[in-house]
Amino acid sequence: MNRRQWIIICGVGLLALLGGALTSQWISKAGLASDSSVKAFFANPWQSPDGKPVNTSEWQGKVLVVNFWASWCPPCVEEMPALDLLAQENLQQNVLFVGIGIDSPSNIREFLKSTPVSYPIVIGGLGGSNLSKQMGNSQGALPYTVIINPKGKAIYTKLGKIDEDELRKAIKSAL
Numbered sequence: 001m002n003r004r005q006w007i008i009i010c011g012v013g014l015l016a017l018l019g020g021a022l023t024s025q026w027i028s029k030a031g032l033a034s035d036s037s038v039k040a041f042f043a044n045p046w047q048s049p050d051g052k053p054v055n056t057s058e059w060q061g062k063v064l065v066v067n068f069w070a071s072w073c074p075p076c077v078e079e080m081p082a083l084d085l086l087a088q089e090n091l092q093q094n095v096l097f098v099g100i101g102i103d104s105p106s107n108i109r110e111f112l113k114s115t116p117v118s119y120p121i122v123i124g125g126l127g128g129s130n131l132s133k134q135m136g137n138s139q140g141a142l143p144y145t146v147i148i149n150p151k152g153k154a155i156y157t158k159l160g161k162i163d164e165d166e167l168r169k170a171i172k173s174a175l
Helices: 003-027 035-043 074-089 105-114 125-134 164-174
Strands: 063-069 095-101 121-123 144-148 154-159
Touching: 035 125, 063 074, 063 125, 063 164, 074 095, 074 164, 095 105, 095 125, 105 121, 144 164, 154 164
Parallel strands: 063 095, 095 121
Antiparallel strands: 063 144, 144 154
């Protein structure tokens, strides 16, 4: 190859790198959930994996860490032990973790047999995916985490696998 070809290849490579960096910033952005979407979240008729209705009024007035996940999503599964640890750490605080499974009830029940967690899991199904989008998940990707303060305002969102220290700080600021 001559020098001109190397310059062209390097230039195209730099443009691709720049484009990828800019695109990744756009893809990972998530907005805060609106007040109306938080109200819709609390009003949703959630059910546990065994089909029992869940009383969301017990969730209100707490710092609520809502994690949208699926059993077929590798980063979701990878972060569950960290979420469970953080749920245990904050057990004595006014903090509640809730997992919204974007999957079928039978898949979620089977998954929880091998990967139990101490926090409540509810069935989101396809409606849960739509609700996560309403709550700021513009990409509709998983995992997606939202923190709602005791006053019912969303104060934090994270698209992608959580960082434990970042989540600890966000929870502390919500208390």
